[in-house]
Amino acid sequence: MKKSIILLVLLTSLFSCTKEKKNIKLTDAVFGTSYSILYDAESNYQKQIDSLFYVINKSLSTYQENSDISKINRNEAKEVDAHFIKVYTASRQFYTQTDSVFDPTIGTVVNALGFGPEKKIEKLDSLKIDSLMQFVGLDKTYQAGNLLFKKYPETFLDFNAIAKGYAVDVVAEFLESKKVENYLVEIGGEIRTKGINVEKETAWTVGIDKPNFEGTQSVLKAIPLQDVAMATSGTYRKFKLDENGKRYAHIIDAKTGYSSKTHLLSVSVIAPNCMTADAFATAFQAMGMEKTKAFLKNHPEFKVFIVFENDRMELETLTINGFPK
Numbered sequence: 001m002k003k004s005i006i007l008l009v010l011l012t013s014l015f016s017c018t019k020e021k022k023n024i025k026l027t028d029a030v031f032g033t034s035y036s037i038l039y040d041a042e043s044n045y046q047k048q049i050d051s052l053f054y055v056i057n058k059s060l061s062t063y064q065e066n067s068d069i070s071k072i073n074r075n076e077a078k079e080v081d082a083h084f085i086k087v088y089t090a091s092r093q094f095y096t097q098t099d100s101v102f103d104p105t106i107g108t109v110v111n112a113l114g115f116g117p118e119k120k121i122e123k124l125d126s127l128k129i130d131s132l133m134q135f136v137g138l139d140k141t142y143q144a145g146n147l148l149f150k151k152y153p154e155t156f157l158d159f160n161a162i163a164k165g166y167a168v169d170v171v172a173e174f175l176e177s178k179k180v181e182n183y184l185v186e187i188g189g190e191i192r193t194k195g196i197n198v199e200k201e202t203a204w205t206v207g208i209d210k211p212n213f214e215g216t217q218s219v220l221k222a223i224p225l226q227d228v229a230m231a232t233s234g235t236y237r238k239f240k241l242d243e244n245g246k247r248y249a250h251i252i253d254a255k256t257g258y259s260s261k262t263h264l265l266s267v268s269v270i271a272p273n274c275m276t277a278d279a280f281a282t283a284f285q286a287m288g289m290e291k292t293k294a295f296l297k298n299h300p301e302f303k304v305f306i307v308f309e310n311d312r313m314e315l316e317t318l319t320i321n322g323f324p325k
Contacts, residue, residue, distance in 0.1 A: 021198040023182075031164055032063065033188035039175055040182035040198045052170055059083040060163045062107070073107075073156050078147045087159050087166050087275070088143055094162075094279045095138045098295075102283040105136050107158030164190045165231050165278025172229075172274070184225075185274075192229040192274045208232060211265040211307055211315065220307065221317075223324040225270070231277035233285045234266040263309045264289060270303040270323060277302075289318075296320050 023038040026046050030053045037049065059081050061067045068084050071077035080088070094102040109132050132154075140151040159166075164187045171185045172192045182195030184204045193204045203224035210220035211234060267284045271277035280302060284292040289308065296302060303323040310316050319325065 023197070023199055031057065031061070031167065031187065033164070035187040036184075037171065037186070038184045038197070039180050040195070041175075041178065041180050043178070045175070045178065048174065049171055052174060053167065055081075056083055056163070056167050056170060060087060060159050060166075062158050062160070069157055069159065072148055072150070075150075075153045078149060080143075080146055080148050083166075083170075084148070085143065085146065087162060088148065090166075090275055090279070091159065091162060092138060094276075094283065098280075098283045098287070100137065100139075101286050102161070102279055103136065103138050104157050104159050104161070105138050105140065105155050107156040107160075108132050108135050108154065161233075161282040162275055162279045164188050165229070165274035165276070168192045168229065168274035168278075190229075190231040190274050190278050191225065193225045194227055196226065206230065208268050208305065208307075209234070209266070221305070225324075228270050228272065229274035229277045230268060230270045231274055231281045232266060232268040233278075233281035264292075264306055265309060265315070266307040267292075268305040268323070271301065293320065 021040065023040055024044055026035075026037040026044075026049065028035060057064055057067065059068045060083060062069055062073065064070060068077070068080045072080065091102070091104050135152045135154040135156070137155075140155055141157070142149050168185050168187050168190050169192060171187075172183065172194065175183050175185070176194070180194075182198050184191065184193045184197070184206075186206075189209075191206055193206075196202060197204050203226040205222055206225055207219035208221045208223070209232070210218045212218065264285055267281050269277045269281040269284065271280065284295075284304065284306075287295065289306070292304070292306070296304060300321050302321060304320040305323045306318045306320070308316055308318070
């Protein structure tokens with residue numbers, strides 16, 4: 001009997017050692033895009049994560065009429081929640097770091113051009129853009145406690161360039177609070193990772209899309225990510241054509257109010273957290289190649305991969321600060 005028990009224990013131990021590890025995978029839609037969350041744990045946290053998404057939307061979504069940011073934009077309220085304050089505070093920091101290139105108040109012009117949630121202005125000319133630009137500038141707003149004030153009622157806040165990255169961080173930090181050591185959180189292409197993919201026993205592998213204006217999707221480059229975040233900003237999917245067939249990107253120059261004139265098609269940024277990566281991916285798109293390269297000389301903490309069109313309209317790539325090859 002004892003031998004049988006010992007044998008059973010040995011077999012059970014052997015089976016438990018060789019049992020294949022599986023990630024829990026959660027996928028659905030949120031913030032007008034899709035998400036995918038993979039993590040190594042026994043518990044399914046779908047309900048808790050859905051609750052986090054609900055609260056973030058209620059705070060930061062310009063597409064929800066009753067959100068904090070929508071009420072601020074309509075001048076119906078000044079009170080904001082902790083999520084809003086965190087994103088606003090970070091935005092002030094990025095606004096200063098980029099010499100106002102990253103500016104969430106450019107939403108006034110983004111709407112007018114037809115890229116935002118509000119109705120666009122027809123026959124928009126330089127005079128109308130100039131008149132709107134007087135309301136642009138994050139320094140025309142300020143926070144006091146849980147209140148947000150605007151110098152001009154017309155100033156429109158839009159955290160679209162940072163909100164997805166922030167939401168990725170919120171989910172990642174929730175998983176870490178549950179002692180999850182291995183995860184990948186992705187929302188609309190913005191990603192944060194920790195540990196490894198236990199199913200493959202390797203670092204997480206993620207793909208960077210090849211810029212395709214016709215809307216098809218293909219991978220240009222696959223890289224390993226571990227204990228970092230990555231965000232990508234592209235001008236090849238969200239653009240408008242004028243009557244002459246000229247493309248206008250959705251990345252607006254916060255200094256001029258016009259679509260950024262750049263041959264950059266895609267900028268991927270690796271940073272410690274996804275909110276930062278998200279913000280600087282957008283900022284580098286607006287800066288253009290030369291200003292981005294100059295900025296990155298003094299900021300080795302950002303690893304960057306750029307896809308651009310050369311003078312012959314051919315795709316080229318550039319890696320900066322040790323972005324994975």
